[in-house]
Amino acid sequence: MIESSGHEGGHEAPRGFLRRYVFSTDHKVIGIQYFLTAVVMALVATVLAMLIRVQLAWPEKAVVAPETYVSLVTMHGTLMVFFVVSLALVSGFGNFLIPLHVGARDMAYPFLNMLSFWVIVPGCVLMLASFLVEGGAAAAGWTAYPPLSALGKAVPGSGLGQTLWLLAMALFIASFTMGGLNYVTTIVNCRTRGMSMMRLPLVVWTFLISAVLGLLSFPALTAAAILLLLDRHAGTSFYLPAGLVFGNETLPHQGGTPLLFQHLFWFLGHPEVYVLVLPALGIGFEVIAAFARRPPFGYRLSVYSILVIAVLSMIVWGHHMFVSGMNPYLGKYFSIVTVLITVPFSVLGLNLIASLWRGRIRLDAAMLFALGLVSAIGIGGLGGLYLGTATSDLYFHDSYFVVGHFHFTIGTVTFFGIYAGTYYWFPKMFGRRMDEGLGRVHFWLTVTSLFPMFLLMHYQGLGGLLRRTYDPTVYAYNAAARGLNLSITLLAFGLGAGQIVFLVNLFRSMFAGERTGENPWQATTLEWTTESPAPHGNWRREVPSAHRSPYEYGRNGGAEDFVLQSAEKA
């Protein structure tokens, strides 16, 4: 040990390239590895999205085949939810930030942490490989509802592609579970002196609750996936009832029901939304506090709201199944609790807005994205009201209204969280700043294309246009709605172009960005008390203690308008 800090883990950084950058157990390296993996997967998922938009804008040209189209929508959704947003936001930022925020030298289980990353890598490879197998990638939607996903004869992608999809998801779940265990243990057990739970930065609270939700809900999907594999390969009938007929062949299955899978899937699927959205909100709180120069409004109320969201999110899954054939008496219950989950969510949104009040707001790129995130929560949350009330979901279910809605919530809120976090913590990751000018260009290009694009999708849903429709011109009723497809595609191209600006900025700044010191944003939390980039073991000296709330901004008196969380009280 070089330092005599008395803390475990304060050893020297490994010297070899492999141990330092590839098979590293350092939480910061692992976080960045997750982030860069997510960037690669995002590129693939974006190309898929562009192909979808090209097909929808010019259906008469039949750019892709119909069976390819269903694979495209399936894989775009799967990759974006599990392999982009989950990886970048929860695994990436979670790993990078938690030890720095709570004042630990590393995660509780560094080796498990490394393992979690090296389990997701083959998962990514399997997902991508599934495009190359016979029949193509999975084509039963990202929800993988059987019988479509259970029977090879149901759709071409339901062959080897679906098997690879299930295996890759199993690896993802294993990886995410290891990560979650680490998060919970680290936050509960490895906090530095003085870091009480109510002194945790809000983003750490969101990572904690997100990890707990993941640990509670993912086992249901694991079970669902195993049963589906058995139905596919061992001749069981968990999801398959008697009397299935394909062509002239009656299948020998009996006794199961497809609804069982839907319940298991959404028992994970709905909490998963909050697993992703909560950390984005947490990042919003951190960034808004630092750039409005005042503490977030209603810290305690926000923590309680996050806890209420956690509890409610486990018991609302049925709102994805109002018209599924589930007993309508259940629909009544699920509808009421779903509408109620909007309450803690609105409170978080209102707290974010109130956090701007009487601040001194600097509009840096990180802050722009944090403010955009607040707008997106508003639109996404309010749009959710139409879908959460069972009565109006009758019409909107599976329409483009839903597509527009979830692209605002698990699409925009999460991506804006990732972007705000990237601009904000980039100095701590690489010791350099990202370019502000390019950051602003990125923001305004993104906002001006993204908001109209997904808003227009809501209007398409009003007109009854349905998702996963290869060629909507087959029908007459949706003529007006599908007329918007060309505009939406052009906006999607604009959105894609805006993200190129981000990628250029990201990689250029890694090597050529302006160098920064410890605390470029004059922020208060513990990660800003160490050098940039943070060294192995996080602090060269003793780990700082927490002596006050994490948000001592707007303090009058001193030369500075802030006091570090680690500053001892006079």
Place this chain on the structure above:
Amino acid sequence: MNKLWSLLFLAVPVGSVGLFIWAPANGHWWPKPLSSYGADIDYFYYLITVITTIMFLVTELLLTWAVFKYRSDTPGRASHWHDNKKLEITWTAATALILLWLGVYQIGIWKDVKFPGRFPKDAQLVAEVTGRQFEWRFRYPGADGKLHTVDDVQTVNELHVPVGVPVKILLKAQDVLHSFFLPNFRVKQDAVPGVEIPVWWKSTEEGVFDLVCAELCGWGHYKMKGRITVESPEKFQAWLTKTWQEQEATR
């Protein structure tokens, strides 16, 4: 310069409101409801739209106002203000009350539409509907009024129902999930293999409309298209008899 940047945030509320005015004028709105409960369901769209519009405008304008008013180039330091119990309790309680009221209020219509025990007693069983890749099959009870007897009338992708009377169908699927969607009638119900689900509605206007599959059912999902013809009870009977005769002639 800072002023200008902060005002750009007005683009979101202004743009959204602009779209909200432009859209209905250009046909981007709910299609006219053509079933007895369609208007009741639509009433909730409008009610929710009133609530969301107010909440959206208030929050967006507060956001823009704050970004404008509390710019970093205004004199003085930020205030260390972080709590206000009254304010917190007020907006928690207010949203909770409005939303709980909405949640409970809308359930009445949900019950009327979906609870089999509340279907109209006089609903006429029109057909058994079976979804399969990629077509709709209809089986109408013939003259004896019973299904699965020799006088059943069968059609593919052609649904006829009488106007002005409550009708009931029995929805099934034979291979994968499908969804029976009549946009103009606000009817949507998934068809699930192994389950028979009753669906009812009362058409209020005659005409020919689209029947759409709303649940991904394979590569041909997009073309799983049916047609519903709403006509007077007399015409409906005449059509049923004629189809029966054609069916017998080609047997």
